[in-house]
Amino acid sequence: MTAVNSALQYLTGQLRQVGLFIALIVIIIFFQITTNGITLAPINVSNLIVQNSYILILAVGMVMVIIAGHIDLSVGSVVAFVGAMAGVMITQWHMPWWLAIIACLVLGALVGAWQGFWIAYFGIPSFIVTLAGMLTFRGLAQIALQNQQISPFPDEFRALGSGFLPDLGGGTSFLEPLTIILGVLAALAFVIAGIKQRANLKKYNLADEPTAWFIAKLVFTSALILLIAYLLASYRGTPIVLLVMGVLMVGYSAIMANSIWGRHIYAVGGNAHAAELSGVNTKRVTFTLFINMGVLAALAGLVFTAQLNLANPKAGEGFELDAIAAVFIGGAAVTGGVGTVIGAIIGGLIIGILNNGMSIMGVGTEFQQLIKGLVLLAAVAFDVFNKRRAKATLK
Amino acid sequence: MPSTILDMRAITKTFPGVKALQDVSLEVKRGQVHAICGENGAGKSTLMKVLSGVYTAGTFDGEIWFEDKLCQFKDIKSSEAAGIVIIHQELALSPFLSIAENIFLGNELAKNGFVDWNKTNLEAAKLLARVGLNDHPGTKVSELGVGKQQLVEIAKALSKQVKLLILDEPTAALNDNDSENLLNLIKHLQGQGITSIMISHKLNEIKAVADKVTIIRDGQTIETLDMHADDISEERIIKGMVGRDLNSRYPDHTPTIGEELLRIEDWTVHHPVDQSRQVVKSANLKVNAGEIVGIAGLMGAGRTELAMSVFGRTYGTNISGTVYKNGVPIETKTVAAAIKHGIAYATEDRKHYGLNLLDNIRRNISGAALEKLARWGWVDKNREHVVAEGFRKSMNIKAPGVGSITGKLSGGNQQKVVLSKWMFANPDVLILDEPTRGIDVGAKYEIYSIINQLADQGKGIIVISSELPELLGICDRIYTLAEGRITADVPRAQATAEYLMRFMTQAKEQDI
Numbered sequence: 001m002t003a004v005n006s007a008l009q010y011l012t013g014q015l016r017q018v019g020l021f022i023a024l025i026v027i028i029i030f031f032q033i034t035t036n037g038i039t040l041a042p043i044n045v046s047n048l049i050v051q052n053s054y055i056l057i058l059a060v061g062m063v064m065v066i067i068a069g070h071i072d073l074s075v076g077s078v079v080a081f082v083g084a085m086a087g088v089m090i091t092q093w094h095m096p097w098w099l100a101i102i103a104c105l106v107l108g109a110l111v112g113a114w115q116g117f118w119i120a121y122f123g124i125p126s127f128i129v130t131l132a133g134m135l136t137f138r139g140l141a142q143i144a145l146q147n148q149q150i151s152p153f154p155d156e157f158r159a160l161g162s163g164f165l166p167d168l169g170g171g172t173s174f175l176e177p178l179t180i181i182l183g184v185l186a187a188l189a190f191v192i193a194g195i196k197q198r199a200n201l202k203k204y205n206l207a208d209e210p211t212a213w214f215i216a217k218l219v220f221t222s223a224l225i226l227l228i229a230y231l232l233a234s235y236r237g238t239p240i241v242l243l244v245m246g247v248l249m250v251g252y253s254a255i256m257a258n259s260i261w262g263r264h265i266y267a268v269g270g271n272a273h274a275a276e277l278s279g280v281n282t283k284r285v286t287f288t289l290f291i292n293m294g295v296l297a298a299l300a301g302l303v304f305t306a307q308l309n310l311a312n313p314k315a316g317e318g319f320e321l322d323a324i325a326a327v328f329i330g331g332a333a334v335t336g337g338v339g340t341v342i343g344a345i346i347g348g349l350i351i352g353i354l355n356n357g358m359s360i361m362g363v364g365t366e367f368q369q370l371i372k373g374l375v376l377l378a379a380v381a382f383d384v385f386n387k388r389r390a391k392a393t394l395k
Numbered sequence: 396m397p398s399t400i401l402d403m404r405a406i407t408k409t410f411p412g413v414k415a416l417q418d419v420s421l422e423v424k425r426g427q428v429h430a431i432c433g434e435n436g437a438g439k440s441t442l443m444k445v446l447s448g449v450y451t452a453g454t455f456d457g458e459i460w461f462e463d464k465l466c467q468f469k470d471i472k473s474s475e476a477a478g479i480v481i482i483h484q485e486l487a488l489s490p491f492l493s494i495a496e497n498i499f500l501g502n503e504l505a506k507n508g509f510v511d512w513n514k515t516n517l518e519a520a521k522l523l524a525r526v527g528l529n530d531h532p533g534t535k536v537s538e539l540g541v542g543k544q545q546l547v548e549i550a551k552a553l554s555k556q557v558k559l560l561i562l563d564e565p566t567a568a569l570n571d572n573d574s575e576n577l578l579n580l581i582k583h584l585q586g587q588g589i590t591s592i593m594i595s596h597k598l599n600e601i602k603a604v605a606d607k608v609t610i611i612r613d614g615q616t617i618e619t620l621d622m623h624a625d626d627i628s629e630e631r632i633i634k635g636m637v638g639r640d641l642n643s644r645y646p647d648h649t650p651t652i653g654e655e656l657l658r659i660e661d662w663t664v665h666h667p668v669d670q671s672r673q674v675v676k677s678a679n680l681k682v683n684a685g686e687i688v689g690i691a692g693l694m695g696a697g698r699t700e701l702a703m704s705v706f707g708r709t710y711g712t713n714i715s716g717t718v719y720k721n722g723v724p725i726e727t728k729t730v731a732a733a734i735k736h737g738i739a740y741a742t743e744d745r746k747h748y749g750l751n752l753l754d755n756i757r758r759n760i761s762g763a764a765l766e767k768l769a770r771w772g773w774v775d776k777n778r779e780h781v782v783a784e785g786f787r788k789s790m791n792i793k794a795p796g797v798g799s800i801t802g803k804l805s806g807g808n809q810q811k812v813v814l815s816k817w818m819f820a821n822p823d824v825l826i827l828d829e830p831t832r833g834i835d836v837g838a839k840y841e842i843y844s845i846i847n848q849l850a851d852q853g854k855g856i857i858v859i860s861s862e863l864p865e866l867l868g869i870c871d872r873i874y875t876l877a878e879g880r881i882t883a884d885v886p887r888a889q890a891t892a893e894y895l896m897r898f899m900t901q902a903k904e905q906d907i
Contacts, residue, residue, distance in 0.1 A: 204777050204784075260765050260772050267762060270751030277709060277740065277748050278763040278816065279730040337753040 019382070020331060020346050027350060031357030038360050039353070042235035045228065050162060050307065052352035053241040054079070054300040056345055058323035059330070060252050061296035063344035066327050067256075068289055069269040069336025070119065070126035074133030075297040075323060078111055079316030080141035082301030087150030087311030090157060097157040105298050111137065112294020113287070120286035134320070142313040150311040161306030165238040175230070176237035183229020186246070187222035194218050241303055248296075253341045265289060269336030325372070326351055329379040350375070399460075400425040400590050401559060406445055406457035415441045416455070416614045423559070423607075428581055428591045430605035432598070433636055433835075438614040439594050443561055447481040448474035461559070478558030482548045482565065484833075488536045495519035495532035498551045522550040526580055540695070542573030549580065560584070561592045564833070566600060571693060571861070578604050597862075598629040610635040633836055645868030646840065648847040652871065653684030655722065656855040657738070657824045662716035664697075664704040664879075670712055674700045676879040678716075682824060682855035687846060689866035690859045691895050692876030698859045699743060701876070702826045706740035707733045720823070734763065737823035741813050743832060743859070745806075749813045752802030756794060757783035759801050759812050764820040786815035791841060807838025814845060824855045831865065843869050863892045875899045 031039040038044055058075050065072050082104050089100040111133075118129045152158075168177040198214060232238055256262035264285045267275040276282050300319070305311050330347030332339030351372060358368045401423040408416040416438045423429045433439050444450050446459065448468030459466045461477055468474040471481075488497050495515050504514045519532035526546045536544060545565060552560055562581070566574040574597075581591050581604055595601055601608055602622070610617040610632065617635050620627050633644070664675040675697045682688045692698045703710035705718060707730030717724050720736050727733040733740075742748040750759050760783045761768055768779045783797040790811045794804055801812055810830065817825060827846070831839045846869060850856050860866050866873050873890050875883045875898035883898040 200777055204780055258774050258776060260769050260774060263758065263762075263765060263774060266754060266758070267751055270753040271747070273748045274742075274751055275762070277706075277730060277742060279707075279734045280762075281729075281731065333753075337751065 017331070017340075017343065020329075020343060020350075020379075023379075024346055024350050024353070027353055027357070031353065031360070035357060035360045039357055040231065042231045044356070044360075045231045046235045046239060048352060048356050049232075049242050049245075050239050051356070052348060053161075053239075053245055054304045054307075055319065055322050055326065055352065056245055056348040057248060057296055057300040057303065058319055059326040059344040059348040060248050060341055061293040062320075062323040063327045063330065063332055063339050063341055064252070064256065064265055064289060065126070065293050066324070066332045066334075067269045067336060067339045068265050068286060069272070070286070070289070071324065072115075072126065072130045072133075072290070072293050072297075073320050074111075074115065074130040074137055075293070075300070076316040076319035076321075077134045077137035077141065078108065078294065078297040079301035079304055079319055080313060081111070081137040081144070082108055082298040083305035083311045083315050084141040084144040084150070084313060086157075086302055086305050087153070088144055090153060091150050097154050100157070101160070101302060104302055105295055108294040108296070108298020108301070109291050110294070111297070112291035115294070116287040116290030119290060120283040126290075138313075141315075145311060145313045147313055149313075152309050153306065153311075158306045158309055159240055160244075161241060161303045161308070163240045164236045165240060165243070167237050175233040177233075179229055179233040179238045182238055183226050183233070186229070187225040190225065191218055191222055241307075244299075244303070249341060249345055256341055261285070261288070266337060269338075271337070322351055323348070325376045329376055331379075331383060347379075397424040397426050399423070400462060401446075401592075402458075402460040403442070403446065404458045404460065406442065406455060406459075408441055408445055408450065408455040414614055416445070419457075419611065419614070419616050421609055421616065422619070423590060423592060425590055426585060426588055427606040428585055428593060428604050430601040430608040431592060431594045431611060432601060432608060432632060433611035433617075437611045437636075437835075439611055440563065441614075442611065443481060443563060443592070443594065446474070447471055447479055447561065475555050478556060479561065480552040480555055480557040480559070481561040482545075482552060482563065484564045486541075486544050486548055488544055488547060490537035491535060493533045493535055494523065494528075494530060494539075494547050494550075497536055497547055498522060498532075498554050500551075502554065518554070519550070522553050523547075525553060526550045527576070527583075540573070542569050542576065545569065545573070545577060546580070549584075553584075557589060559590045559592065561594075563594045565593065566595070566597060574600065598632055601632065602627070602629065608632060612636060636836060644836065644840065644864075646844045646847055648687075648850070648869070650685055650687065650850060650871050652686045653853060655681055656684050656720065657682050658719040658722075659705060660717045660719065662701065662705070662718075663714070664700055664711035665713040667710070667712050674711060674879050675704065678876075678879070678881045680874055680881060680884075682857055684823075684853045684855055685850050686872065687850050687856045687858060687870050689870035689873035690857060690876055691863060691866050691873055691899055692859075693861075693899055696876040696899070697879040698876055699828055700879075702740055702828055702857070702859060705733070706730065706738060706826065734820060734822070737821075738826070739763070739817040739820055739822035739824070740826040741817050741828060741830065743829035745809050745813050750801045750809060753800065755798045755800055756787065756792065756804075756812055757797040760786055760797070760815045760819055763816050767819070782819060783815075786819065790815050790845065805834075805838075807834035807842075810834055810838070810842060811845075814842070818849070822854070824857065825849060826857045826859070828859045829861065830858060831860075831862075839865075863895055866890075866895075867892065 028039060062072060062075065085107055086100055086104050089095040089103060090097060095103065115129050115133050118124045119126045165178055169175070194214070198209070256265065264275065264280050267278070267280055268282050268285050272282055301316065304315060326348035327339065327344045328334070328347070329350055330339065330343030330345070332343065354372055354375065355368060358371065399422055401421070403419065403421040406416050406419045407414070419438065419442055421442065431439050431442070445455050448470050451469055452467035459468070461479065466477060468477070489500065492500070498519050499515055504511050504518060516532045523530065523532060526549050528543055528546045528550070530539065530543065536547060539547065549560070565577055569577060578600055581593065585591065593605065605622050607619055607621055608627070609619045612635070620632070658681040660679050662675055662678040663673060666672040666674050678701060680688070690698050690701070700710050704714050705727060708714055708728055709730060718727055719725070725736045727736060727738060746752060751762070757779060761779050765774060768775050768782065780797065786792070787794065787797050792808050792811045792815070794808060801809055804812065814830070830846070831842050834842070846856055846858070858866065858870060867890055871887050873885045873895060874881050875885065875895055877899050885895060
């Protein structure tokens, strides 16, 4: 009885994460059927990853900001500003592409530092500061471009957005070998890391995850990684931007879970007073958090510009809303203190697949907006419902 | 014999998996003050939520008879309509509205949908007079102290034609003066025919005002004692609450006092907003290794302000004075610096300042000394687990595991998590601000034992408390604080409640 109970309790605790994942899969299957298999066609999977990359990058930064109890409305404008500056640096100042990328990331850090300064050290609410930033950086983007567009960009720069890793099969093989190798390696790494962690937990007698569940999770996830690798390999191979995103996802998940900085972000969002009285430099945490967001927004700007091969003063409009929606669909709390990087990524993927699937089906943009809005509301409502039920069981 | 106003019969309330109340009965006589006591988690609050309609009729078993009518309350509004008003421990006033607006919030005195301000203020003034508050009805609630806010809550209840007033730990946040005031008011209202139910941890208060006391333990009624008929001692009530005799409420302790650890000299702190006001005035105090030093003072005397200004200047402006650690002057300008110098401060308000209630026990315990578990900025989770698990066992934190969310623990267990956090940081001097506020008798005893252990390890402990018996029970030396000034330094042998109180209320000297 207790064993069954504890297993059930465990699953209830995981319900949010598992539910999110299941929702993603259900949506994929739904579109796979309604689009007659186009959704999971290799070329579409590749496009899905490439075309949603910048939102996912923004969502990673945004979830951290939201966990700390803040918000950043300026990221869309920062995307435009950094894209504009990349255009100016490369085509007008004739900077080498790699130097321009570095300079743009530094610029993003400066943008973040500017906003972080007002928020952390001046105590102005982030909503106001970044609302101001939304206007300011949009304006700066327009000024930098003198309301023109800049195009084209060198191929090396464009590769960041739309390039692929070299094809080891020389473009003739049925499956691109490098992608398969990377996929197998990633799946292996995932399995080994999972087993190692569990062994560690066992050593300290802390494993609370049912074994069957653990194995199911490992098998399912590695199968998923291999499936994606297979699909990508049967098109043009691994998009460079997927590699970037993979590094961000793994890196930031680890940072949020295990680094002092990440733990301080949760502490500040959960209870800023308590964090301060525990010796956490809450101002510095907030300040660095916005620098981080600035750098990630700059990266998203570079990827977006590279992908479109165009620096446009109107770029990135509404990106902040997509990123914020992704974070909340991914289970973060408006009040701060709760959320995960993985959740935000899955939230972003759900939005991306909804966009993609509905476009293929020929649903008009007006209905796309409507449906996305309802999905966001439903996800958060599910959260609230879930929490209430959890409370009722615990009291 | 007065008639029965309230009769709750065989109330059983179950939550999935837990029986919160089992067959609880409560009979309250008209015009009496009826106290309910029991350890935290005994079911007192659940019972009051059943009574006030927070839990809708039908979600529990049993019957509620109020004024000889069987009642089925759908919500708080319907219980209020019947004349039952509950005042929660956390006051539910809107800080930026006036007293009058708060009193009539949700019950606005209006004509054609517009508030009749004259009538509102007039009626409010009448109600304020009844509770003995002379502030203007237009005063913003945020400008009032907690004691006066409590009175506003009662005025609000009176405006609803209350017949049965339920007070949930009404004096938990009040100083002795305000508490006495409030207790007198409850007696006074009793004279006007208002029946009160008072949930309280403070046995001396129960003795002072209650006609009857019902003791609840583990969701069951243990007994109802008539405070007049029998000569009920505090020990007698405690015995009912914990189900065992507590030979002593304070563990025995023989101190071994060593060298001076911390000395504060000429410490002056100004109010952060009203900078001309000195909140702490030239305070001098010291604590030795192995010594438990108390700071006694009424609310507003500057106890917390003194502690927080020393701990990383987290309170006040224009702070002057010197802090010596082992005889050497140190800077404690930031919390991190204070912690580095071996000073820790456990707050009086653990929910707002002590814990991240959204996070689990493990991460709260490691929160003040993450560096100890980290290399190159990365936390070793496994070691953290071991450390937290160690504290959970040694401190007897009642939770399924260190992964439990602290927001779901009882007050006593939350306090143990806060203490664990600071014990893990391993300071030399530990300042404990109201370490046993709002926790039950059994857990208090455990906390006292922990404090003694820490002192025996050679740490210096400073305990700030509103409860004089507590200071008298555990401290080796007690400072009295009055209006920001240290007025006496009293060794244990000399200290009595009356003696301390004399210095705590010492006549005002002229402000400089």
